[in-house]
Amino acid sequence: MDIIVVGLNHRTAPIEIREKLSISDAQLREALIRLKSCHGIDEGVILSTCNRVEVCAVVQQVQTGFQRIKEFFEDHHTGLSPEEWNASLYLYSADEAIRHLFRVASSLDSMVIGEPQVLGQLKDAFDTAMHQKATGIILNKVFRKAISVAKRVRTETKIAENAVSISFAAVELAKKVFGRLEGKEALLVGAGEMAELAVRHLVDNGVGKVMITTRNFDNAIDLAKRFNGIPLRLEEFPRYLAESDILICSTGASHYVITEEHIRQAIQRRKNRPVFLIDISVPRNIDPHVNRIDNVFLYDIDDLQLIVESNLEGRQKEALKAEEIVSEELTAMNKWLKSLEVVPTITALRTKADEIRRVELNKFLSKLGGLTPEQRETIEGLAASIVNKLLHSPLVVLKDEARSENGALYADAVRRLFNLDKDLPHHPHRASSEKEDDADPGEEKV
Amino acid sequence: MSSLFSKITIVCYFLGTLSFLAYLLAGKKESFSRFSLYTTGIGFAFHTVTLITGMIEKGYVSLTLLSDAMDFFAWSLVMVFLLVEFRFRIHVLGSFVLPIALVALLSGAVLPTEIQSPDTAMHMAWVYIHTALALLGAVGFAIAFLVGVMYLIQERLLKSKQFNNLYNKLPSLDILDDLNQKAVILGFSFLTTGIIIGAWGAGKVSGWYWDPREVFSLAIWLFYLIVLHGRITVGWRAKKAAYLAIIGFIGVVFSFVGVDLIWKGQHSFL
Numbered sequence: 001m002d003i004i005v006v007g008l009n010h011r012t013a014p015i016e017i018r019e020k021l022s023i024s025d026a027q028l029r030e031a032l033i034r035l036k037s038c039h040g041i042d043e044g045v046i047l048s049t050c051n052r053v054e055v056c057a058v059v060q061q062v063q064t065g066f067q068r069i070k071e072f073f074e075d076h077h078t079g080l081s082p083e084e085w086n087a088s089l090y091l092y093s094a095d096e097a098i099r100h101l102f103r104v105a106s107s108l109d110s111m112v113i114g115e116p117q118v119l120g121q122l123k124d125a126f127d128t129a130m131h132q133k134a135t136g137i138i139l140n141k142v143f144r145k146a147i148s149v150a151k152r153v154r155t156e157t158k159i160a161e162n163a164v165s166i167s168f169a170a171v172e173l174a175k176k177v178f179g180r181l182e183g184k185e186a187l188l189v190g191a192g193e194m195a196e197l198a199v200r201h202l203v204d205n206g207v208g209k210v211m212i213t214t215r216n217f218d219n220a221i222d223l224a225k226r227f228n229g230i231p232l233r234l235e236e237f238p239r240y241l242a243e244s245d246i247l248i249c250s251t252g253a254s255h256y257v258i259t260e261e262h263i264r265q266a267i268q269r270r271k272n273r274p275v276f277l278i279d280i281s282v283p284r285n286i287d288p289h290v291n292r293i294d295n296v297f298l299y300d301i302d303d304l305q306l307i308v309e310s311n312l313e314g315r316q317k318e319a320l321k322a323e324e325i326v327s328e329e330l331t332a333m334n335k336w337l338k339s340l341e342v343v344p345t346i347t348a349l350r351t352k353a354d355e356i357r358r359v360e361l362n363k364f365l366s367k368l369g370g371l372t373p374e375q376r377e378t379i380e381g382l383a384a385s386i387v388n389k390l391l392h393s394p395l396v397v398l399k400d401e402a403r404s405e406n407g408a409l410y411a412d413a414v415r416r417l418f419n420l421d422k423d424l425p426h427h428p429h430r431a432s433s434e435k436e437d438d439a440d441p442g443e444e445k446v
Numbered sequence: 447m448s449s450l451f452s453k454i455t456i457v458c459y460f461l462g463t464l465s466f467l468a469y470l471l472a473g474k475k476e477s478f479s480r481f482s483l484y485t486t487g488i489g490f491a492f493h494t495v496t497l498i499t500g501m502i503e504k505g506y507v508s509l510t511l512l513s514d515a516m517d518f519f520a521w522s523l524v525m526v527f528l529l530v531e532f533r534f535r536i537h538v539l540g541s542f543v544l545p546i547a548l549v550a551l552l553s554g555a556v557l558p559t560e561i562q563s564p565d566t567a568m569h570m571a572w573v574y575i576h577t578a579l580a581l582l583g584a585v586g587f588a589i590a591f592l593v594g595v596m597y598l599i600q601e602r603l604l605k606s607k608q609f610n611n612l613y614n615k616l617p618s619l620d621i622l623d624d625l626n627q628k629a630v631i632l633g634f635s636f637l638t639t640g641i642i643i644g645a646w647g648a649g650k651v652s653g654w655y656w657d658p659r660e661v662f663s664l665a666i667w668l669f670y671l672i673v674l675h676g677r678i679t680v681g682w683r684a685k686k687a688a689y690l691a692i693i694g695f696i697g698v699v700f701s702f703v704g705v706d707l708i709w710k711g712q713h714s715f716l
Binding site for chain 1 (some may be wrong): 604607617618625680
C-alpha cells in the first residue's frame with residue numbers, strides 16, 4: 001500500500017502537451033471510473049487544471065502503479081505518442097507524493113506562488129473523486145490534510161498577501177489613497193486588456209460608477225455594457241475629469257492625452273479631493289508633471305511593475321516558511337500512515353495482550369502466595385490460553401486482509417478498538433520500512 | 447498609594463512608547479503590536495486608578511495646577527487613542543500618541559504640586575468643568591495634529607513612490623483626512639462648551655477682562671471655526687487640512703503653556 005503521484009505541470013510540459021492530456025469536468029467521472037478499475041489501484045483522485053494534470057493514487061506496488069497510471073494517460077489520449085509526453089511526467093511516491101500534494105494545495109507549486117485558485121480546484125477534484133467512490137480511507141485523510149495544510153499556510157504566512165499582478169497592484173494603491181473604494185467613480189480612457197482588468201478589479205472592490213471613453217465610440221459602448229458603465233465621446237471626457245476619483249489611461253496615442261492643465265482644473269473643481277491616476281500606456285499618455293500637483297497621485301506601468309516585483313520577492317520569502325509547515329505536517333501524516341500498516345498492528349496487538357497478561361498474573365500470583373510450581377504453571381497456562389484464543393480470530397483476519405485493499409481499514413479499526421496508538425511499539429519492521437521509503441526510486445522527476 | 451500607581455503608570459507608558467516606536471520601525475506588520483497595546487492598556491488602567499486615588503487622598507478635584515492639567519491631558523489623550531484603536535484599528539496612531547502622552551505625563555510629574563487650600567475662588571465646580579473641557583478640546587486638536595503629521599508622511603511616501611514598511615503601516619489618506627476632521631470637530635465642540643461655561647462662570651465672579659489666555663483661546667476657537675468652515679466651502683481638506691491641524695495645535699500648546707510663561711495672570715495654572 002503506497003501513495004503515488006503521476007503528472008505534469010507548467011514547468012515540466014508546454015501548453016501543447018498539457019492541453020492534450022487535460023481531463024475536462026465532463027470527462028472526469030468516466031476517467032475516475034476507469035482509473036479505479038485499473039488493477040492494483042485502490043484509490044485515486046484526478047486533478048486537472050490549466051497548469052497541471054495529475055493523478056494521485058493509492059497502489060499496492062509503486063512501480064506497477066506508475067506503469068498503470070502511464071497506461072491510463074495513454075488510454076485517455078491517443079493522439080499523442082507516449083514518447084512525446086513521457087519525459088514531462090513526474091513520478092512521486094510515499095513521502096514525496098504527499099509532500100507534492102501538500103505543496104500543490106498550498107500553492108507553492110503554482111506558477112504564481114500563493115495564488116488562491118488551486119486550492120479550490122483541488123477541493124473540487126477531491127469532492128468529485130469522493131462522490132465517485134474513487135477515494136478510500138487513505139486519500140480521504142491525505143486530501144483533507146492537504147486542504148488543512150493549505151489553510152494553515154495561508155493564515156500563518158503572508159504568502160497570499162499583496163498584489164502580484166499589475167492590475168491588482170493598481171487597486172491596492174488606490175486603497176492607500178481612498179481607504180474604501182465604495183462610491184468612488186472611475187474613468188477609463190482607452191482600452192486594452194490590462195486596463196480592462198484593472199477596471200474589473202476596481203468594480204469588484206466597490207467602485208460605483210465607471211465612465212469609459214475610447215477613440216472609437218462604438219468600442220466605448222461595448223465596454224460600458226460589460227461594466228455597467230457610461231460611454232463618453234473622446235472629445236467630451238475632459239469635462240468629466242473633475243468627477244472621477246480614479247483615472248486609468250491606456251490609449252495608443254503618442255502624445256500626452258491628459259495634461260497638467262487638465263488636472264489642475266479638475267483638482268480645483270474637486271475642491272482638493274485627491275485624485276488617483278494610472279497610466280498604463282507606453283508611450284505615456286499622462287504628463288508626468290501632473291504628479292507635482294498637490295493631492296494628485298500618478299503612477300505609470302514601471303511603478304506598478306516595481307510593486308509587483310517586490311511583492312513577488314516577499315512571497316518567495318514567505319514560501320520558505322510555508323515549506324517548513326509542509327514538512328511539519330508531512331511528519332504527522334506519516335505517523336498516521338505508518339499506523340495503517342498491518343504487520344506493526346499485529347505486533348502492537350500482541351505486545352499489548354502480553355503486557356496485560358503479565359501485569360495481571362503478577363498481581364494475582366502475589367495475592368495468592370504459597371503456590372506450588374505446578375499450580376503456578378497451570379495458572380500461567382490458563383492466562384496464556386485465554387489471551388491466545390481471544391486474539392486468534394482477529395489476528396487471522398488481519399493477516400488475511402494484509403494484502404487486500406481493506407487492510408488499512410482493518411488496521412485502523414483494530415488500533416482504535418484496542419487503543420493501540422497510545423504507545424506504539426518500536427518494531428524493527430517499522431524502522432526498515434521507513435528506510436525503504438527514503439530510498440524509493442520514485443522521488444526524482446523523470 | 448497614588449504615587450506608587452503613578453510610577454507604574456509611567457513605567458507602562460514608557461514601555462508602551464518604546465514598543466510603539468519599535469512597531470513603527472520594525473519590518474513586520476505584527477511585531478510588537480500586541481505588546482505595545484497591552485502595556486498601554488495596563489498603563490491607562492493604572493493611570494485611571496492614580497487619578498481616582500489622588501482625588502480621594504486630597505479630598506477634592508484638582509485640575510488647576512499645570513501638573514494636574516498635564517496629567518489629565520495625558521490620560522484623555524490615551525483614552526481617545528484606545529477608543530480610536532478599537533473603533534478604527536489604526537494601530538500606528540499609538541506610535542505618535544504615546545510619546546506625546548509620556549512627555550505630558552512626565553512634565554506633569556516634575557512640575558510643582560504644592561497643596562493649595564481648597565476654598566479659593568479657583569475651586570468652584572464650574573472651574574473644573576471649564577478646565578476639563580478646555581483640556582479635552584486640546585486632546586481633540588492633538589489627535590488632529592498627529593493625524594495630520596501621519597497624513598503628510600503617507601502623502602510624501604505615495605508621491606515619491608516609496609512603498610516601504612512605514613507605507614504599509616500607515617492608513618490610507620482618506621481615512622487620515624476623515625479622522626482629522628472628526629478630531630477637529632471633537633476638539634472644537636469641547637472648546638466651545640468650555641469657553642461658554644468659562645464665560646458664564648467668570649461673569650458671575652470677576653467678569654470678562656481680556657486676559658492673554660482668554661484672547662488666545664478665542665483666537666484658537668476662531669481659527670478652528672475657519673478651518674471647519676473652509677473644509678466645507680473652499681475645500682481645505684487633504685494636505686491643506688493636515689497643515690492647518692499642525693499649525694492649530696502649535697497655537698493650542700502656546701495658549702496652555704506659553705501664555706503662563708510670559709504673562710502670569712489670574713487665569714494662569716498655579
